[in-house]
Amino acid sequence: MLAWTIYISFIGVLVLMLLPRGNAQLARAVALVFALLGLVAGIAGVTQYKDAVVVAGADKIMPVATCDWVPSLGIHYHLAADGISLTLVLLTGLAAVAGILFSWNIEHRTKEFFAFYLALIGGVYGVFLSFDLFLLFVFYEIAIVPKYFIIAIWGSTRREYGAMKLALYSFIGSAMVLVGLIAAYVVSGAHSFDITELARYPFPHSFQLWAFPLVFIGFAILAGMWPFHTWAPTGHVAAPTAASMLLAGVVMKLGAYGCLRVAMTLFPEGLKEWRDFFAILAIIGILYGAMVALVQNDFKFVIGYSSVSHMGFVLLGLMTLNTIGLSGAVLQMFSHGIIAGLLFAVVGRMVYDRTHTRNLDELQAMGLSKLLPFAAVTFVIASIASMGMPGFSGFAAEFQVIVGAWKAFPTLAVLTGVGILIGVAYTLRVMLKAFFGEPEEKEAHAHEPMPPISPQEKLGAILLIVVSLVIGLFPRLLLDLIVPSFDSPLFDWLRRMS
Amino acid sequence: MNYVDLIKLAVPETIIALTALAVLAIDLVALRGLEQRFRFIIAGMIACVGCVGAIAWMLISHANENAFAGMLVVNPLTQLVKISILALTIFTILLSMNSDFTTHIGEYLALILFAAIGMMFLVSAEDILMIFIALELTSLSLYILTAFNKRDIKSAEASLKYFLFGGMSAAFTLFGLSLVYGLSGSTNLPQIAAALAGKGLDPLLVVAIVMVVIGFGFKIAAVPFHLWAPDAYQGAPTPSAAFIASGSKVASFFIFAKVMAIGFAGKDIQGSGAWHAYAPGWVPVIGIVAALSMILGNLVAIVQTSVRRLIAYSAIAHAGYMLLAIMSHSEQSLASLIYYAVTYGLTTVGAFGVVAVVEQGTGGEKMSDFAGLSRRAPLVSFCMLIFMLSLAGIPPLAGFFGKFYVFSAAVKSGAPDLGLLWLVILAVAMSAVSLFYYLQVLKQIYVTDPGASSNNPLKPTVLTQVVLLVLAALVILFGCTPNLLIGWILSAMGMGPA
Numbered sequence: 001m002l003a004w005t006i007y008i009s010f011i012g013v014l015v016l017m018l019l020p021r022g023n024a025q026l027a028r029a030v031a032l033v034f035a036l037l038g039l040v041a042g043i044a045g046v047t048q049y050k051d052a053v054v055v056a057g058a059d060k061i062m063p064v065a066t067c068d069w070v071p072s073l074g075i076h077y078h079l080a081a082d083g084i085s086l087t088l089v090l091l092t093g094l095a096a097v098a099g100i101l102f103s104w105n106i107e108h109r110t111k112e113f114f115a116f117y118l119a120l121i122g123g124v125y126g127v128f129l130s131f132d133l134f135l136l137f138v139f140y141e142i143a144i145v146p147k148y149f150i151i152a153i154w155g156s157t158r159r160e161y162g163a164m165k166l167a168l169y170s171f172i173g174s175a176m177v178l179v180g181l182i183a184a185y186v187v188s189g190a191h192s193f194d195i196t197e198l199a200r201y202p203f204p205h206s207f208q209l210w211a212f213p214l215v216f217i218g219f220a221i222l223a224g225m226w227p228f229h230t231w232a233p234t235g236h237v238a239a240p241t242a243a244s245m246l247l248a249g250v251v252m253k254l255g256a257y258g259c260l261r262v263a264m265t266l267f268p269e270g271l272k273e274w275r276d277f278f279a280i281l282a283i284i285g286i287l288y289g290a291m292v293a294l295v296q297n298d299f300k301f302v303i304g305y306s307s308v309s310h311m312g313f314v315l316l317g318l319m320t321l322n323t324i325g326l327s328g329a330v331l332q333m334f335s336h337g338i339i340a341g342l343l344f345a346v347v348g349r350m351v352y353d354r355t356h357t358r359n360l361d362e363l364q365a366m367g368l369s370k371l372l373p374f375a376a377v378t379f380v381i382a383s384i385a386s387m388g389m390p391g392f393s394g395f396a397a398e399f400q401v402i403v404g405a406w407k408a409f410p411t412l413a414v415l416t417g418v419g420i421l422i423g424v425a426y427t428l429r430v431m432l433k434a435f436f437g438e439p440e441e442k443e444a445h446a447h448e449p450m451p452p453i454s455p456q457e458k459l460g461a462i463l464l465i466v467v468s469l470v471i472g473l474f475p476r477l478l479l480d481l482i483v484p485s486f487d488s489p490l491f492d493w494l495r496r497m498s
Numbered sequence: 499m500n501y502v503d504l505i506k507l508a509v510p511e512t513i514i515a516l517t518a519l520a521v522l523a524i525d526l527v528a529l530r531g532l533e534q535r536f537r538f539i540i541a542g543m544i545a546c547v548g549c550v551g552a553i554a555w556m557l558i559s560h561a562n563e564n565a566f567a568g569m570l571v572v573n574p575l576t577q578l579v580k581i582s583i584l585a586l587t588i589f590t591i592l593l594s595m596n597s598d599f600t601t602h603i604g605e606y607l608a609l610i611l612f613a614a615i616g617m618m619f620l621v622s623a624e625d626i627l628m629i630f631i632a633l634e635l636t637s638l639s640l641y642i643l644t645a646f647n648k649r650d651i652k653s654a655e656a657s658l659k660y661f662l663f664g665g666m667s668a669a670f671t672l673f674g675l676s677l678v679y680g681l682s683g684s685t686n687l688p689q690i691a692a693a694l695a696g697k698g699l700d701p702l703l704v705v706a707i708v709m710v711v712i713g714f715g716f717k718i719a720a721v722p723f724h725l726w727a728p729d730a731y732q733g734a735p736t737p738s739a740a741f742i743a744s745g746s747k748v749a750s751f752f753i754f755a756k757v758m759a760i761g762f763a764g765k766d767i768q769g770s771g772a773w774h775a776y777a778p779g780w781v782p783v784i785g786i787v788a789a790l791s792m793i794l795g796n797l798v799a800i801v802q803t804s805v806r807r808l809i810a811y812s813a814i815a816h817a818g819y820m821l822l823a824i825m826s827h828s829e830q831s832l833a834s835l836i837y838y839a840v841t842y843g844l845t846t847v848g849a850f851g852v853v854a855v856v857e858q859g860t861g862g863e864k865m866s867d868f869a870g871l872s873r874r875a876p877l878v879s880f881c882m883l884i885f886m887l888s889l890a891g892i893p894p895l896a897g898f899f900g901k902f903y904v905f906s907a908a909v910k911s912g913a914p915d916l917g918l919l920w921l922v923i924l925a926v927a928m929s930a931v932s933l934f935y936y937l938q939v940l941k942q943i944y945v946t947d948p949g950a951s952s953n954n955p956l957k958p959t960v961l962t963q964v965v966l967l968v969l970a971a972l973v974i975l976f977g978c979t980p981n982l983l984i985g986w987i988l989s990a991m992g993m994g995p996a
Contacts, residue, residue, distance in 0.1 A: 030811050070899075072988055073906065110873075134902075138893035145892055148937060150946045160941065168934060174928040178902075179923050183916055188908045431735075 002045035009390035031114035039093030083481030101460035162238025177219030212270025216221030222255030226285035233304035241348030285312030325404020335393035367439030450467035517548025518611035525604025545580030568624035574990035613639035617749035656733025667716030674709025731810035740850035744843035772917020791818030826911035841896035848969035870948025
């Protein structure tokens, strides 16, 4: 069933390609149907996993599909899932549906837009479900190319620059990963790319010492780790709304997921040596992203840098190397995916598409809270969630990360507190400036009445808010999936370390 | 062995030779009065039927012989390479049917077939005399094919450059081979290896090896013997350029690998290009040529504005990747080389096919002539998307798997201390660079607005579209199920899928 998340998306691409040109409404509907089907398949997979693993106590890794692919190299088509991948599959499904709702107004080459969009989604599902490293890499790269076209064709500010920068950063990262994978494959001599098999192999210490940072940084580039984050703000700013939502919501998670699933699982000894280094980079990312967000004058840049900051929490959570920190990191991936998606939806779709400006000073002069009350309310809720207010998913996640970090490195945990404070500051600042400015009298009349918020936008916003709220109130819903996964054989290294 | 046996072994070559003569005769006698288009179609179909007949014969017969001490070696592997060369020939002929650069259709097709015969003998030769004759047959036909557009001075210029460089390199090859003969007293590759064994690297042998590498380096357009390639690719009629870039490449790489791996097989002659274990010999020489080709080809391709020159420089870069496979001289690397060369050939023929369509539609092959192609010819654009992404090495296309296979074979050959990893890192890094210029082409096609003046749709013939679509489908197929080709190659080499 879970494998269908991938197939449905690619079937959707084919169907869209075969649709007649010019019928935008049909293309949207088809895309929405396929995204919904993907989400349903994902949810079905989650219930299946809960029944089999959490209730019945079966093996922590649920097999999905296996067959030979290239036997001469020991490559298998091996799909499987554990709680971590399921959490992210769920996130992908939600972000995909919401993204389509928020790109309902795309009129230019609609069919192609959604074809690229679903191809990207299919690749992302594939990464989260691959348990063969070769397969994982294939899906990882499939997800890169559509991003380029989506941003370059449908983007806004400096779109070609942003798109190319993003594509090259991603490709350089994946090149590093590829070198690491081939080297690991040869060194292990296991004649297999299967993660579970490679994870069992004790790679020589000297090898892990360089292979770990190579693969980790390769993936972390996509996770927006400082100082390799610069593609993220420019990419987000250039991208159309749905693409920003996917970039922040899902694609950055690909990187973090790769760090956890590949780099840390394969090279635990390297991890031990490099852990402090990367933890410090994560903290710098949290603080740096937050401080830069504080002074931006472009609405989208603020959200873009806040993504860098929030992804710092994910990386920090990974480096804590204890169950609570790790599960916090995974939960933060989910939570940030939802909240950042919502923020970008407000900025890109609700505000920018109507006002055609993202300049905070100009927005301040409009007093948007009166013109677009729904957008203002949505943004306030999203901001509160983003700041880490209890009751929303962001709190549950960042709290766990900080507790984990407190156990692992007490000094650094204090700094994350500073990061959260700055986070509150820039969020409040942008909220005030963008929505609650005093409208100057003549300015207010200069603007024509804006088109009202469409039902699709409302639906998408409510969907994301509800999800964030539900997970914030009942984090166990996801933690019950995530925490047992750390008992699987894939995480033997974690138990050896503690 | 008598002549009947010999004819039996050389049936495929004979079929092609007879077809070439038939095409010449029929065009001369019967087709003169017809319209150009029908002449091309009828003569081309005859040529294709001949190729298909030869392929069918090779698929049916299971000859495994070595006639006249290596003059003509027929075994499943050579048959496989010949089949792929003939397949590339067929695609070239099919794509040339729509062209109007010449009225000498019979001669043109006959020359393509003669060149194909030369390549087939080249593949079958294990004797340096025979290798040289076959090389010359191929080269002379290709020189004329390059000059075939008599109305275009660029074609003549390209041909003259190709010819002068080629004549020079033939002289180098001949000089090197004569030294080899003088040192070993034999023209047969295995006997040469036996005679040279244990003698070490004497200065004369060093000269001989360098000369041979220069000669072949020219054929495969490796740096620093690449200077003819951009001009030849740019000036030659499109089908000729496609054939030089595909069929000729496959044959030359195969024989180059054979000469080096069989003729200079001794450990003391091979040397080593490993990082910490450098030893003089031909392997480090090829390593340097490979590194230079990858760097120069990829970097110079970035600044090209002509798509043909861009493909030429990318061909130089790809020659670098393939040299990696020759350098690692293991059985697996030979298999990877064949896979790479064949899929690369298919991709390049397709890319030139698209270039031809654009040239006919717009009269140019500059990047700007591709602007907005996706709206003028969606199907052709989609094919170009596949070809360019495959060349860039994006999964799940054949180009990615080819690279992966070559790189992993190279790393493996340097195991256990990963001696060749430095070259693989360079290659992977350079292929990340290459994404930039391939995306430039795709950006023109998909992103740039064509402008009102050239918004009319291009109308490539149905045949062209079908051929391009078949090529794109093959690139996808061999990428998604590489085992189709690899299994065949390995079983032809007598290695079951391990």
